[in-house]
């Protein structure tokens with residue numbers, strides 16, 4: 001890298017030390033005086049008489065800024081935000097949700113964020129008929145209804161849950177229609193469950209598949225039912241999977257099997273953009289179902305289950321409704337079941353709201369914090385617990401920039417996404433619109449959707465971000481008094497104990513497809529952290545997507561009235577953002593990718609291939625694994641050298657005038673190493689899945705999968721009749737990973 005003019009270096013160095021000194025002065029003037037005496041003692045003067053803080057004191061200043069920021073986050077304000085955001089049901093595309101977008105704009109503006117504005121997209125959404133609820137009924141031989149579900153859940157707290165139509169039970173993107181026929185109980189509706197039914201001699205063709213929630217994405221269940229010939233689908237909340245759910249409660253949700261607007265794949269659905277796909281094509285591609293589907297409560301499920309004929313289900317299929325579950329098909333006494341769904345597809349405006357705290361040193365580098373704001377009903381947990389927290393993080397950060405002279409070195413962007421519930425539409429369209437800029441400038445994306453419990457932090461991230469996820473958690477005070485009493489003072493302590501992983505570190509899964517981080521990672525290759533709070537069992541969270549997710553639940557069930565847990569989440573979010581925005585060298589550890597590649601991914605891949613029946617058509621694939629292994633070893637060595645170089649650059653920064661360009665070079669290479677794992681062509685059949693390591697599984701859109709395209713090719717091989725062709729496809733997919741690893745190695749080198 002050519003050397004830069006000395007004048008520029010000195011200027012930027014003195015600018016930075018000035019800022020540091022101003023930060024000192026401001027903090028000294030504040031409540032933190034006594035703490036800062038220590039830092040002062042460590043100040044020294046350089047030859048020119050300008051005091052330059054030594055290494056420890058910079059860290060101490062950072063520490064103090066962190067504390068000031070954490071102190072600034074107030075539980076009471078989060079609570080106020082939450083009430084303001086959950087006044088009425090607000091599905092994407094409705095007037096009510098537009099009002100919520102306006103509320104967020106006002107919150108962001110009042111917080112002092114800059115350039116607060118909305119980004120509008122026109123996307124395909126789906127609604128029930130608000131005047132005629134969906135129903136399930138049971139008819140006797142004479143065709144008379146002996147039972148009809150209400151189709152609307154009754155409120156428990158009318159003050160919070162009493163809006164007209166709030167209780168409607170529906171699934172977005174269901175086909176409209178009425179179907180009368182026989183029910184088959186298909187357990188969780190997984191491919192395995194349908195295979196089991198086949199084995200048991202039960203044919204789902206022409207029947208109604210009744211499936212319970214849990215074990216994967218609801219859209220996959222309905223698609224699976226349709227693929228097996230079912231004419232309608234019923235999903236119910238089994239008490240076994242539904243903590244706190246009242247008998248009448250239902251889980252709403254989307255059953256679209258794609259992220260982003262289905263009519264404008266890969267491109268932003270900006271107003272006026274040409275829609276490259278028609279609704280019929282979307283149905284043909286089985287992205288949305290062509291059969292009616294609806295969710296029912298366990299009270300309604302009881303009516304069907306208690307009349308269902310046929311043999312009892314296999315033992316592990318029995319749920320917690322108080323009857324013996326049977327397979328069907330059909331009800332006893334010649335009764336039939338009628339599914340009646342009213343629904344329509346509509347193209348609607350959706351609005352993302354964004355705002356910024358501009359970075360002082362690198363305005364064109366962004367740390368992005370995001371959460372969606374559209375909800376199935378009131379959304380006080382999912383998602384507005386997160387929306388309320390994020391708005392408070394924004395306010396507290398700006399306040400900290402005012403009370404101290406701290407400014408983030410890089411820009412911090414706050415994003416409230418619309419239409420996440422329908423299939424991550426708002427964030428996906430945004431990523432599609434700005435994919436180039438995000439690839440070039442986004443440092444990281446930090447997502448928090450909602451919480452699922454109130455006990456431990458839970459983090460899903462990629463290997464290069466694990467260190468920062470851990471380091472920051474070690475700084476956040478534990479919100480649980482009884483944990484603190486046991487000596488677990490920080491979020492990290494409870495987390496590491498609750499979810500132990502390898503090397504004494506907490507276990508972190510790779511991010512799945514369930515929230516707005518997906519597009520950032522899988523389409524743009526931006527490192528992401530998706531986090532929330534959860535209970536030790538990690539099972540589905542209470543009242544999910546139900547009418548009963550209203551502020552009372554946050555205030556009295558999930559958290560204490562002081563919102564200590566909400567606050568702890570806010571502190572984690574803020575500190576993650578500040579760390580990523582201020583650390584001179586990005587706290588993104590590319591050595592971890594190399595380590596995982598050689599130590600885990602290659603090993604697993606070899607094992608999987610070796611488990612397949614030996615076949616000459618697999619030899620090429622196995623050879624590719626050998627190449628990949630060698631490439632991974634080189635990548636590891638190179639990343640260790642690079643880490644040494646980065647440490648050196650960082651150390652120089654602490655002692656001498658800053659060499660901003662060297663630093664920028666190091667950080668650019670970290671970013672570009674991550675981007676090496678984006679394959680612009682996408683994976684076969686899924687051009688939106690462009691990350692070759694971390695992607696969404698084709699078979700379960702909720703879970704993240706390592707090297708999904710490779711494993712999908714292996715699955716296809718296992719079932720293929722043309723083994724030669726299928727074997728070559730496996731080799732090709734492994735070779736694409738090899739190419740990415742090679743790219744990463746070269747990115748970390750100086751010359752090629």
Ligand SMILES: *[C@@H]1O[C@H](CO)[C@@H](O)[C@H](O)[C@H]1NC(C)=O
Nearest residue numbers: 030031068071072399402403
């Ligand atoms: C920041 O300053 C304002 C106005 O002086 C004050 O109300 C607020 O409490 C201060 N915040 C912190 C965290 O010190």
Ligand SMILES: *[C@@H]1O[C@H](CO)[C@@H](O)[C@H](O)[C@H]1NC(C)=O
Nearest residue numbers: 247298299302303321322323
């Ligand atoms: C089983 O549950 C249903 C619906 O919740 C209820 O109506 C019925 O009385 C219960 N039956 C028994 C035997 O507990």
Ligand SMILES: *[C@@H]1O[C@H](CO)[C@@H](O)[C@H](O)[C@H]1NC(C)=O
Nearest residue numbers: 243452453454455535542558
């Ligand atoms: C979390 O677990 C605690 C006990 O460990 C339980 O009392 C509580 O109901 C659970 N809360 C949620 C939100 O799942």
Ligand SMILES: *[C@@H]1O[C@H](CO)[C@@H](O)[C@H](O)[C@H]1NC(C)=O
Nearest residue numbers: 454479480556557558559560
């Ligand atoms: C977590 O949830 C449980 C169940 O509602 C509740 O008893 C407990 O107080 C909650 N914990 C906190 C810290 O709010």
Ligand SMILES: *[C@@H]1O[C@H](CO)[C@@H](O)[C@H](O)[C@H]1NC(C)=O
Nearest residue numbers: 467588589590591592595643
């Ligand atoms: C990055 O990860 C490697 C491999 O786990 C580890 O040895 C190294 O200490 C990490 N680097 C930093 C700066 O934490």
Ligand SMILES: CC(=O)N[C@H]1CO[C@H](CO)[C@@H](O)[C@@H]1O
Nearest residue numbers: 195714715716717718719720
């Ligand atoms: C349709 C079919 O035959 N599917 C099989 C494909 O291969 C997997 C094993 O890799 C089986 O589990 C499926 O049953």
